Amino acid sequence: MLSDVDGMAQLAFLVMSLLERRAAEHGLSLVQIRLLGILRDRTPTMQELAGLLELDKSSVTGLVSRAEARGLVSRTPSTTDRRVVQVTLAAEGRRVVEAGAESFTDDVTELLALLPPASRTTLRRLVDTLVTGYASRRGISL
Amino acid sequence: MLSDVDGMAQLAFLVMSLLERRAAEHGLSLVQIRLLGILRDRTPTMQELAGLLELDKSSVTGLVSRAEARGLVSRTPSTTDRRVVQVTLAAEGRRVVEAGAESFTDDVTELLALLPPASRTTLRRLVDTLVTGYASRRGISL
DNA sequence: TATTGTTATACTCTATAACTATA
DNA sequence: TATAGTTATAGAGTATAACAATA
Secondary structure, three states: OOOHHHHHHHHHHHHHHHHHHHHHHOOOOHHHHHHHHHHOOOOOEHHHHHHHHOOOHHHHHHHHHHHHHOOOEEEEEOOOOOOOEEEEEOHHHHHHHHHHHHHHHHHHHHHHOOOOHHHHHHHHHHHHHHHHHHHHHOOOOO | OOOHHHHHHHHHHHHHHHHHHHHHHOOOOHHHHHHHHHHOOOOOEHHHHHHHHOOOHHHHHHHHHHHHHOOOEEEEEOOOOOOOEEEEEOHHHHHHHHHHHHHHHHHHHHHHOOOOHHHHHHHHHHHHHHHHHHHHHOOOOO
């Protein structure tokens, strides 16, 4: 049996590889799919994106520019502060991220099918405790 | 409560960010720490490394060269086939990877401390089932 | 003066194609 | 001919420092 730590690490690598593979099907990298995922329900500024992705603002400039050149996102100048840029998901970006999310959901669902239903419920509860507990300990809102 | 899929994804991102942060403390990227981790208990050829890391052989050339330039790994010509290069962990590489592994273990242990002991045992069993089940379904040996 | 975002620059990481050396 | 590895090249991703525009 795997140790606590090895198991968690291998599970993380496994889930990330599933996500990476689905992103690649749409010609997207992990960070690009993360960007689109964030924009599904938000319209952050460049600086807010840098915080959410834990990247330098200059890195976000390039990331957003490449996505914009592919028609996946749009830059919109803020109406209240002319220094600020709002980033929004374009129609094509929404199409791609929804398709990717659906495929990824299928992958994880298939993975979890290795467990009987009762165990899946238990796992969901434990994972939720870890993720929300970690976030609240850091004072981060999901 | 998070859904199955969201929970697994967020947990994966969380664990990966812990690993990435500890690697960065030693000036290493995620792929570099993965390389050193593989070399802890193996001396693969370049081609085997490409398979283990799921990278093209030309990518591995650069990766190993950069690690070698930093004194973390060594190239050794094979004695039986002069085309083949064996990659081994250098003393400094072992020092770094052991230190990183210890810090990462501490991080994950601290995370799992959010669960009571009985739940940790349950989680370990469920995660083990997922990881080993997925690997065996793909015919991959751990 | 401080903040927001971009630009210039340099490095890591990655893949494809062409190449060298060996089998 | 086939295989192992490297090189040449191109592009994505990242950070630091300097910059322009706005507050």
